[in-house]
Structures are given as structure tokens and as C-alpha cells.
Amino acid sequence: MHHAGRCAFLLLSAALGGCSDEAATPAGPPEIFENPPELAPNAAGVHELRLAPSEVKIGGKRYCLRTYNGSIPGPTIRVPAGADRKVRVNLHNDFKRSDYRLVAGAANTSAVTCHDFNLTNLHAHGTHVQPNYATPAAGDPCEGSGCGPDARYHADDVLHEVPPGEMAQYRWDLDEDGPHHEGFNWYHPHIHGSTAIQVTNGAAGALVIEGDLDEVPGIAKAKERIMVLGGVPINVESTRPLADGEACSEDTLSANDFEGAENDTKPTLVSGKLLPHIKTSPNQVERLRIVHAGTPNELGMKLHPSDDPTCESFDVLHPIEITQIARDGITLPQFYVSDTMWVSPGYRIEALVKMPAEKTTLCLVGRRPSDLLGSLVAIFDVDAENGAPTETNMPEASAVAALAPPTTFMGKVDGQMVQASCESVDKIHQKIALLVPTPGEKPDPEKPAELGSCDPGDHMHGIDPDAPTCICPAPNISCRRFDDRRAWGYRSDRVMEVGTTEKWEIRAFDGHPFHIHINPYLVCANDSNKEPNFPHWRDTFWVQAEDGPRQILTNFRKFTGQFVLHCHKLNHEDMGMMELVEICPEGDTNCLCQGTDANGNCISQGGCKAEDLQCQFAKEATEAYPLPPAPNPALCGP
Numbered sequence: 001m002h003h004a005g006r007c008a009f010l011l012l013s014a015a016l017g018g019c020s021d022e023a024a025t026p027a028g029p030p031e032i033f034e035n036p037p038e039l040a041p042n043a044a045g046v047h048e049l050r051l052a053p054s055e056v057k058i059g060g061k062r063y064c065l066r067t068y069n070g071s072i073p074g075p076t077i078r079v080p081a082g083a084d085r086k087v088r089v090n091l092h093n094d095f096k097r098s099d100y101r102l103v104a105g106a107a108n109t110s111a112v113t114c115h116d117f118n119l120t121n122l123h124a125h126g127t128h129v130q131p132n133y134a135t136p137a138a139g140d141p142c143e144g145s146g147c148g149p150d151a152r153y154h155a156d157d158v159l160h161e162v163p164p165g166e167m168a169q170y171r172w173d174l175d176e177d178g179p180h181h182e183g184f185n186w187y188h189p190h191i192h193g194s195t196a197i198q199v200t201n202g203a204a205g206a207l208v209i210e211g212d213l214d215e216v217p218g219i220a221k222a223k224e225r226i227m228v229l230g231g232v233p234i235n236v237e238s239t240r241p242l243a244d245g246e247a248c249s250e251d252t253l254s255a256n257d258f259e260g261a262e263n264d265t266k267p268t269l270v271s272g273k274l275l276p277h278i279k280t281s282p283n284q285v286e287r288l289r290i291v292h293a294g295t296p297n298e299l300g301m302k303l304h305p306s307d308d309p310t311c312e313s314f315d316v317l318h319p320i321e322i323t324q325i326a327r328d329g330i331t332l333p334q335f336y337v338s339d340t341m342w343v344s345p346g347y348r349i350e351a352l353v354k355m356p357a358e359k360t361t362l363c364l365v366g367r368r369p370s371d372l373l374g375s376l377v378a379i380f381d382v383d384a385e386n387g388a389p390t391e392t393n394m395p396e397a398s399a400v401a402a403l404a405p406p407t408t409f410m411g412k413v414d415g416q417m418v419q420a421s422c423e424s425v426d427k428i429h430q431k432i433a434l435l436v437p438t439p440g441e442k443p444d445p446e447k448p449a450e451l452g453s454c455d456p457g458d459h460m461h462g463i464d465p466d467a468p469t470c471i472c473p474a475p476n477i478s479c480r481r482f483d484d485r486r487a488w489g490y491r492s493d494r495v496m497e498v499g500t501t502e503k504w505e506i507r508a509f510d511g512h513p514f515h516i517h518i519n520p521y522l523v524c525a526n527d528s529n530k531e532p533n534f535p536h537w538r539d540t541f542w543v544q545a546e547d548g549p550r551q552i553l554t555n556f557r558k559f560t561g562q563f564v565l566h567c568h569k570l571n572h573e574d575m576g577m578m579e580l581v582e583i584c585p586e587g588d589t590n591c592l593c594q595g596t597d598a599n600g601n602c603i604s605q606g607g608c609k610a611e612d613l614q615c616q617f618a619k620e621a622t623e624a625y626p627l628p629p630a631p632n633p634a635l636c637g638p
């Protein structure tokens with residue numbers, strides 16, 4: 001066996017030794033992994049979620065964080081199998097007042113904005129439901145406070161805002177467009193500018209939608225582990241644990257600085273615990289249900305055997321094979337077997353691992369760009385003393401594949417109903433570039449020396465008359481920021497007709513997890529070194545520069561309205577790496593506009609307002625990407 005010490009580095013290209021961050025190593029006895037508590041609905045069938053400052057212990061220290069129901073992660077919402085399921089959630093914002101803070105990125109072309117870190121709302125990530133309001137159900141109007149117009153519930157409405165002291169009533173009608181795919185999803189706040197701070201405080205929880213997959217032999221009795229990976233910035237200078245005797249309140253929040261949300265060296269918490277031990281038995285089939293509820297970096301996770309119970313050293317050359325059966329809450333059409341699980345922010349991975357037959361230790365190690373040697377994330381204690389295994393057989397691949405949604409489907413492509421698949425649709429309907437860099441010199445706008453409180457009156461989020469035309473702000477989608485598009489008064493950034501299928505090409509500078517709400521999309525065959533290469537359905541996937549353009553097939557089913565697509569590095573999203581998407585009713589040509597110009601004329605897909613020169617440069621820069629756009633003296637001067 002080849003062993004590596006905690007901070008050893010083996011000079012073998014394939015063998016990076018383990019190295020756990022001593023600063024993040026918990027003091028005292030090891031923590032034992034537990035699934036997060038489950039949130040039972042109240043007598044009226046409502047799940048009550050309260051966002052509030054709460055005292056939480058991490059690694060033996062007390063922190064005051066924004067949490068759901070007092071714990072990190074938030075409680076699991078589990079929806080049993082069934083038909084016509086309507087999941088009700090009342091979200092209470094138990095903060096008392098606003099807390100405006102600066103949001104600014106490290107890149108010197110990033111704008112400085114001011115957002116209320118205590119403003120919130122709720123996103124049901126992975127659900128296919130109405131994007132704005134739930135369809136009225138006879139005899140079940142929304143009553144009391146927190147309802148939308150016409151006594152309607154909010155559905156997966158991330159454009160709604162819930163200020164301090166207020167609440168909102170959500171209802172996710174899972175089976176409105178046919179039986180909802182079963183799988184592992186999650187919920188979290190989604191307020192532009194304040195998402196990263198709230199989620200990296202631990203405000204996120206699992207949303208389990210049950211179904212036929214849960215009955216498959218080999219899965220039904222496997223040990224279910226709900227692993228919400230979070231990154232509270234306990235390693236960052238601006239994060240302040242509670243002092244002895246200090247109470248947690250909205251005046252003593254521990255992690256309240258965007259710098260912490262952006263930090264890429266945060267230790268990875270597993271369902272709120274630092275380096276927990278997972279007690280299991282020889283031959284046990286483990287069902288790992290993993291969500292990356294942190295930001296910004298992807299994690300390459302491996303399971304290394306060790307013969308020392310604390311993983312001081314482990315066998316780097318022989319990681320255990322991991323069988324992935326679902327991604328993003330959707331069953332895969334075939335098993336994806338790999339020794340590495342690449343988990344990006346927003347991802348869900350459902351994986352099965354059969355534990356070794358003998359008493360041993362398995363070390364779950366995560367690697368990321370800022371931590372190539374990797375850090376221990378969790379330890380599996382495999383020991384017969386933990387009881388008899390509940391399942392020792394893996395499921396049949398065919399039994400799982402039979403439950404995967406088909407990768408060929410009836411779709412309306414360019415006005416024709418066809419058998420749509422990645423192969424059958426050739427035309428690229430839209431191109432999206434994640435973070436277009438600006439060619440040549442970058443400006444260095446005045447940056448605050450440190451982040452902190454701000455006055456929203458000083459940051460009106462309007463059009464900046466001094467903004468240079470031929471610069472792509474950082475970060476951006478197709479060279480534009482969400483905030484700038486709103487300031488210019490575009491109603492939406494991308495408009496599609498309901499029931500249509502389009503092929504999109506996504507490119508990235510650097511690497512970014514691309515997420516669309518409401519409708520999953522088909523990721524086409526590819527040669528990624530991190531992901532399944534066969535076509536499969538996703539709602540978030542990592543696009544990196546070295547892979548070149550990646551193709552997806554969209555399928556905007558059933559629901560009309562507005563929602564968003566964005567980078568799931570939540571700090572990027574908060575800085576403007578997001579677009580407003582609108583799905584229009586069939587034949588509604590007035591809707592198929594991004595907005596109207598000064599004369600009331602429709603601005604069609606990809607168009608710009610005449611006076612919006614930045615939009616015109618952005619279009620040229622996106623079309624040319626990855627090359628720089630051709631010089632355009634009319635826009636950019638000589």
C-alpha cells in the first residue's frame with residue numbers, strides 16, 4: 001500500500017497525498033454524522049421555515065449565523081411518493097430590520113453594490129413547478145398574510161422578496177405537469193445580492209422527493225446519508241465566533257461579510273459538522289445523497305482506504321469505486337462509475353458505495369483548485385460493532401435505468417413537433433458565454449478598502465453614465481450584468497415560447513456551474529473528464545474553458561412566466577452573473593420581446609435598445625468569444 005501523511009506530497013502525477021487543514025481540525029472528541037432533522041408539516045399540512053439568527057456550534061466554537069429553524073443545515077423536507085402532491089411551506093423572516101452590506105468581487109472590473117443581507121425568499125432547487133404563482137386549486141385559496149395576488153400561493157418564485165418581519169406562503173405543486181421525477185433536491189434563499197451570504201451561513205436544506213427509485217431492491221434498504229456540504233467561512237478573518245457569554249442576535253452575527261462568502265478555502269462541513277465520522281458496517285451498501293450547498297469552488301471527492309482510524313495517512317493510489325445513479329435529482333440512464341465525484345455548487349449527486357468486507361476506515365477527501373492536496377471531509381468507520389448491514393447487494397443497473405427519463409422526447413423544434421434528441425437537433429438556437437473577459441486593459445474602479453455596511457441611497461443600481469461601453473463587467477453572462485440589464489429597463493433577457501425545445505451552446509472562461517430554474521435540460525454527449533459523458537438530464541452543470549463549447553437541449557414544458565438562469569457560484573450570481581428568463585404562452589408574440597424601445601416597439605431576442613451601446617458591444621463580444629471581438633470604432637472609438 002502507498003501511504004501519504006496528512007501533509008505529504010507524493011511525487012507521482014496521479015498520487016496527491018492527503019493534507020488536512022490543521023486550522024480546521026476540530027478539537028475534542030470526533031463528531032458523529034447524523035442526517036439532518038426532518039421537518040414534519042403542522043396540523044394544517046404546512047412546513048414552517050423560520051430564517052433567524054441562531055447559535056450554532058462548529059468545531060467546538062459558538063457562531064451566530066442566519067439559519068433555518070435554528071440548525072445548519074436546515075431541516076430536511078421529505079415528500080412521500082404519491083399523486084397530485086402539493087407541498088406547502090411558510091417562510092418566516094424573523095429578522096427585525098434590514099442590514100445593508102457591500103457586495104464586491106475581487107476582480108477589478110466588478111461593480112460595487114449594496115444589498116440587504118436580511119432580505120430573503122425561498123427557492124426549491126430541482127423542482128419542475130410554476131415559476132411565479134401556484135395554479136389556483138379549487139377550495140384552497142391562499143389566506144392570511146404572505147399570499148400573492150388573487151389569493152394565490154407563491155410557487156418557485158425567486159423574484160418575490162420577503163423583508164424582515166414578514167412571511168410568504170409557498171406551494172410547490174409537484175405533479176402539475178405529470179408525476180414529478182423522484183430524487184434528491186434542496187431549498188435555499190435566492191435574493192439577488194444576498195444569496196451567497198445567507199447560504200454560506202448555513203441557510204439551506206435538503207428536499208427529498210420520493211418515488212419508484214426508493215423501492216428498487218438494493219436502494220430501498222441501503223443506508224441513506226443526507227450530506228449537505230456547506231462552507232461556513234470559519235477560517236476567515238472577518239468571521240467572529242461568539243465571545244464567552246455573548247448571546248446570538250442580529251447584532252452579533254458571526255459571518256456577515258461578502259469576503260467570507262467569496263473565500264475559496266472554507267472547510268467543507270458535512271450536514272453542519274466538521275469532519276464527522278460515519279458509523280457503518282462491513283458490506284453495507286451506502287446511499288450517499290450529496291448536495292454542494294456552498295460556494296465558490298467545485299470539489300473532487302474520493303474515498304481512500306486507510307488502516308488508521310483518523311485518516312492520518314491513507315492509500316492515495318487505490319480509491320474506492322463509486323457508483324452514481326442520479327444527478328440533480330434525476331435518475332441517470334445508466335450507472336456512472338468513477339473513483340471521483342466532482343461536485344460543483346448547486347449539484348446533487350446520488351451515489352452508492354458498498355463498504356469493504358473487513359473492519360476498516362475510509363477517508364472522504366475533497367480537492368479543489370485552492371487545495372490540490374485535498375482535505376479530509378468525513379471518515380467512514382467500517383466496523384461490525386455498528387450492527388448488521390441493512391443491505392449488502394447493489395441494485396441491478398437495468399432496474400435503475402428503467403426509471404430514468406428518456407433522452408429522446410417529443411418536442412417542438414422551430415415550430416415542428418419532432419422526436420427531439422441531442423443528435424436530431426443540429427441547429428444552435430442560442431449561445432451563452434459564462435464570463436466573457438474584456439480584451440486588453442481593464443479599468444481599476446475605486447474599490448472600498450473593506451466591505452461592510454452601506455447606505456442603499458448611495459447605490460441606486462441605476463445606469464452608470466460613466467460606464468465604459470466596451471468593457472465586459474466581471475463577472476458577467478454574455479458580457480452583461482443582471483443589474484445593468486434591469487437598470488436599462490429590459491423586462492427579460494431571454495424569451496422562449498412554452499413547449500419549445502432549443503439547442504443551446506454554453507461556453508465558459510474559467511469554470512462556472514450553469515443553472516436554470518424550473519425545467520431541467522438534457523446535457524448532450526461530451527468528453528468532460530469530470531462528468532457522465534452520455535446524454536442525461538441536469539439542472540446545474542459545470543462548464544469549463546478547456547472543454548470548449550458544451551451543448552444542451554432545453555425543453556420548456558407547461559409553465560409560463562419569469563424565472564432565472566445563473567452561475568451557481570452564488571457569489572458570482574450576487575455580483576450579476578444571472579439572467580431573467582421568460583417563457584411565453586403559445587402564439588403570444590407580444591410576450592416574445594425582451595422589452596420595448598422608446599417608441600414602444602418590441603426588442604426581439606438578442607436585440608438592444610438603440611441607446612444601449614454596452615448591449616451592442618456585449619453582443620459582438622459574445623458572438624466572437626472565445627476570440628476578442630473585432631475592433632468597432634463606432635462603438636469603442638479608435
Ligand SMILES: [Cu+2]
Pocket residue numbers: 475511512513567568569572573577
Ligand atoms: Cu461563475
